[in-house]
Amino acid sequence: MNVYWNGKSGPPVEQSVERDRRACFDLSFCRHGDRTILERQYVAYPFHLTRPFTLDPHIPALATIYQQSSSGGVYRSDQLTCQIKMGARTAAHITTQAATLVHDCYGQPAKQSTQIVIEEDAFLGLVPEALVLFPGAEYTTTLDITLHATSVLMVGESFTEHDFTTNLRTFEKYRSDTVVRDPTGRLLVREGFEIRGEDFASATTPIGHFTIVSNFLLLGNRARLPANDTIKNIAARGTDCVVGLSELPNHAGLSIKVLASSAAVTRTVTDDLFSAVVQSAFGKIPQKRRK
Amino acid sequence: MISRDKILRTFQHADSQFPSGAFAFSQGLEAFSQQQDRLGKFDLWNFLYAQIVHRWASSERIAIIRAHRLNSDLDALADLDAEVEASTISEPLRVGSRRNGMGLLTTHERIGTPYAKAYRGMVRDGKALGHVAVVQGFLWNALEIEEDGAVLMSGYQSAASLTTAAVRLGLVGAIDAQAYLTKILPVIAQVSCSPVSENEPLRAFIPLSEIAISLHGATGQRLFSN
Numbered sequence: 001m002n003v004y005w006n007g008k009s010g011p012p013v014e015q016s017v018e019r020d021r022r023a024c025f026d027l028s029f030c031r032h033g034d035r036t037i038l039e040r041q042y043v044a045y046p047f048h049l050t051r052p053f054t055l056d057p058h059i060p061a062l063a064t065i066y067q068q069s070s071s072g073g074v075y076r077s078d079q080l081t082c083q084i085k086m087g088a089r090t091a092a093h094i095t096t097q098a099a100t101l102v103h104d105c106y107g108q109p110a111k112q113s114t115q116i117v118i119e120e121d122a123f124l125g126l127v128p129e130a131l132v133l134f135p136g137a138e139y140t141t142t143l144d145i146t147l148h149a150t151s152v153l154m155v156g157e158s159f160t161e162h163d164f165t166t167n168l169r170t171f172e173k174y175r176s177d178t179v180v181r182d183p184t185g186r187l188l189v190r191e192g193f194e195i196r197g198e199d200f201a202s203a204t205t206p207i208g209h210f211t212i213v214s215n216f217l218l219l220g221n222r223a224r225l226p227a228n229d230t231i232k233n234i235a236a237r238g239t240d241c242v243v244g245l246s247e248l249p250n251h252a253g254l255s256i257k258v259l260a261s262s263a264a265v266t267r268t269v270t271d272d273l274f275s276a277v278v279q280s281a282f283g284k285i286p287q288k289r290r291k
Numbered sequence: 292m293i294s295r296d297k298i299l300r301t302f303q304h305a306d307s308q309f310p311s312g313a314f315a316f317s318q319g320l321e322a323f324s325q326q327q328d329r330l331g332k333f334d335l336w337n338f339l340y341a342q343i344v345h346r347w348a349s350s351e352r353i354a355i356i357r358a359h360r361l362n363s364d365l366d367a368l369a370d371l372d373a374e375v376e377a378s379t380i381s382e383p384l385r386v387g388s389r390r391n392g393m394g395l396l397t398t399h400e401r402i403g404t405p406y407a408k409a410y411r412g413m414v415r416d417g418k419a420l421g422h423v424a425v426v427q428g429f430l431w432n433a434l435e436i437e438e439d440g441a442v443l444m445s446g447y448q449s450a451a452s453l454t455t456a457a458v459r460l461g462l463v464g465a466i467d468a469q470a471y472l473t474k475i476l477p478v479i480a481q482v483s484c485s486p487v488s489e490n491e492p493l494r495a496f497i498p499l500s501e502i503a504i505s506l507h508g509a510t511g512q513r514l515f516s517n
Contacts (some may be wrong), residue, residue, distance in 0.1 A: 111466070113321060128481060154448045175494075177492060177494075187373065187374065187377045187382070188377060189375065189377050190377045190493070191378065191380050191427055192378070192492050192493065192494035192495075193345075193349075193494050193495060193496035194349065194494050194496065195345070195496045199345070203337065204336070204337045204340040204341060204344075205337075205341075206341040206345045206496055206499055206500070207496045207498055207499055208330060208331045208499045209331045210331075210499075213498055215498075242329055242330060242499075242502050242506070243502065243505075243507030244381075244498070244501050244502030244503075244506065245505050246380060246381050246382045246383075246501070246505055247382045247384075248357070248380065249376045249377050249379065249380070249385060250377060251375070255380045255381075257498045257502055257505075259498055259499060259502060
């Protein structure tokens, strides 16, 4: 259904293939001296990118990218694609400045597909702020990762719902699929889930009395990942949240699941985890990212 | 129409007396019930519903159906086993599933179920992993139990093992456990109808249970393996 400014509605708009091709965020990093630089970029609406920042003078290799949106969130039928290639010995932190709103999709689901290729001895922290699923939102995210065993990758996703209309409506459905392979194509991790808004908000919800869900995968070279005790200490500091830690299959790394009662708690745990991952990989604590 | 001997065979293999090893696992029920101060109030119905709808239906059921459809192609089953391994994120659940599967294979080898000995050999040789859902799917196919019957057996066993664990932990009495089971059976019947495609991925959304299991690893005495 198409809903107009005056409240009238019409038939769904056909999704054009042309539009699919344009909505992309395509970055390729390479190493230049002691710094990581953007070798190639193709960023199209609704994505926006200013420039890479070097926020950590003592970790010059670590570039920071703020992935921005000029559209105000995710809308019905959006087909967003991201491709990130980390060349050998590169390091980047890609994040968003604020939560991403997923608007009512009126039965036309939105999708974001992300492909990540990480070559040897590289580092990537892909840790966006939370998704906020509005009533009627229907969103699928897929993440395909090819990871070299000597590299480190931290990927995180957080989501919650928000019924701004207070009409007791919730989001329609959220689905997330992540596949991790090594450079030979061997499957290491395949994590997926799907939750309907009515189940998320029901008395039988699988998140109990918490309201925000976060999943983190710390992948790659175990010697460069934080020790379990470090993560447990971060978990112990958090109030109004619970944190679960597990070794991933195929010695791929660690899974961290967090349930929290507030966005502030989620952000604190996320920041602390990112800081621990950077410290473990580079031996130095990163600056706090201003948002 | 299903023959009477097939119905009886279904009863035999769905029976809790069948030595499958499943009694050792609570899928996080014990962990959750013992950590209510951190995780919130434990409610058996909520737990049971989440396990059936958000794990069994979208994960275990998928693996059983896909294994059943492989018709004892052992190499293809080993590939599916590897996919189940990669898709089971929680280590205690992953290890428990393999142990449970090996226990089931051992029993079936001893009673002479076709292909059980060969696949158990593959697991011993490191050529397969032996996750319980894969093992159930292919063994029940070998026993000529229909796909739908295998799915319902699995759903029933998943629910019954949880209510049995709750009784053993003293959370509910035996009569109340049957009331919960009565209530969940229509849910199993409903969610088991959802079609499964050829390479349908396994999905699960039980974060609170997985966190409970993770925290449980740090506690002392416990009755169940997970």
